[in-house]
Amino acid sequence: MAIQNMTMPGKRFVISVPFVWLILFFLLPFLILLYISFVDMGNDISPFKPIWDSSTGLLHLKYENYWSIFRAGEGGALFQTLYIEAYVRSLWYALCTAVLCLVIGYPFSYFIARSAPSVRPALLMMVMLPFWTSFLLRVYAWKGILADQGVLNQVFMALGLTNEPLQMLYTDVSMLVGMTYVYLPFMVLPLYANLVKLDPRLLEAAYDLGASPFKAFWLVTVPLSKAGIIAGFMLVFIPSVGEFVIPSLLGGPENIMIGRVVWDEMFTSNNWPRATALAVVMIGLIVVPLAIYYHYTGDAAEPKA
């Protein structure tokens, strides 16, 4: 308190530096985004029309940008547009990625947390090391590994598992391998942080009371690590929905996700109002799971990154 009272002019300065910066480069761009999502498409020179028609003095709010996301044409069927398909596909891939990361990452984090304390830092460092090298390069490498004539298919054929190369690249397989690969550390770190704190005496108590190792794990360890599971799930799910690079490199035309659709509307169709409306709906998709997350964890603290 004493410090705050003594530094009133200084306090104002310290607050205003980051505040003004954020208003200029976060809030203002977002408001422009919102504004353009409600205006009419323009021409090649100015990509959108002003919201205020100066000749009639009327305000033109163009809800059509949003309607056209949900409805194909005038009186078309609801929810049967390419945009909705891309949204649903993005959510589906994000959900599958989060589940796969959990299935692989939970036992992985568990075994790291149960290993000798002296080797734990080295194991964690081994998790982080690929993470520090370029994300783009690691995704690109999967392109070579999963290709029709790639290393994995060569191995499969040499082992006699298949006679002709399996098509893995540009399918759901390559999409999910790539996304699970990239986001696995986001699941492992919060899970590990949670599991390492688990008191081993609780498990011993369960064994003493006659529980089998599996039953003790399922009834003691899993419920106690719920917070880590939820945090890891959110850290994987949220960035996965907006993923842009992985579908571009490992996905085919069938695997297009909403981030790419926004890009194409912006730069290929040059339809800025449509692109911005799609982006606004995309933010909505992220905010809803976040709100549920905060509701359940019950703390208003900032998300841990």
Next chain:
Amino acid sequence: MRPNPKPEADTMKNFLNRHIGKLWLGLTFLFLYLPLFFMIVFSFNSTRQDAVFTGFSLRWYEALTRDTKIVDGFWLSLQVATAAGVASAVLATFAAFVLVRYRRFPGRTLFSGMVNAPLVMPEVVIGLSLLLLMVGVQNAFGWPQRGMLTIVLGHTLLGMAYGMVVIQSRLLEMDRAIEEAAMDLGAKPFQVFFLITMPNILQAIFAAYLLAFTLSFDDVVIAEFLSGPGVNTLPQVIFGYARRGINPTIYAAATLLIVSVTLVVIGYSVWVARQTRRREREIAAATRAEQAALQAQ
């Protein structure tokens, strides 16, 4: 912790029970490292294909040094990441200080929301909205051209959010009493900050810088939205190549990156371990000296 299995139990099941942990760790690490091994091996291949190793050669490393796009992109990325890292660290320090020290001021909820939002915002949305701002500003004032400056701005927005989390947690655990002691001794608020607070959180500020640098050096999405014609960061160049097909030059670049990151990480952990050991030795020496002094009395 696990109860000993009965000796007569089926040996296969027994083996699995005892080694499932190592097996799972090994397989997952194999998954994590497979792309890295793959790139290292095929960066030395003598032909363009990346399914069969046809012989050892350094031709792709030679091609890398002659590839002006990659070399220029590397230098641009280095500059962008350095600038974005410094700007992020400074702004993140301000933001963390505000959030930790000023519990009440008008607009605090808005402020904390804005600082954290880039953590969950899709990069596509950040890139798109900043692009719209830049286009608007450029139409109004004729400046700035899209290029290095605009990429730095975009990366700073992201780096500031991540850096803030790091510095905030350090500030929260810092002992306020030493600041109050300095105030009582007549230090002015800015002196308190630069002489007391900043040295205490310097490590976190440096960590924030490194994090922002790495994010910037690795980002392709925001750069794709905000760069202008002829301005391409290293990830943008790689992204362009990657969409076209196999190019072992990229594997050579990746190998150099993997080797340098590994060396930095190993060097850093050796340094930390040595520091810890030295501090332990010093504490032990000080304790012995203290005991000796006590006995002498």
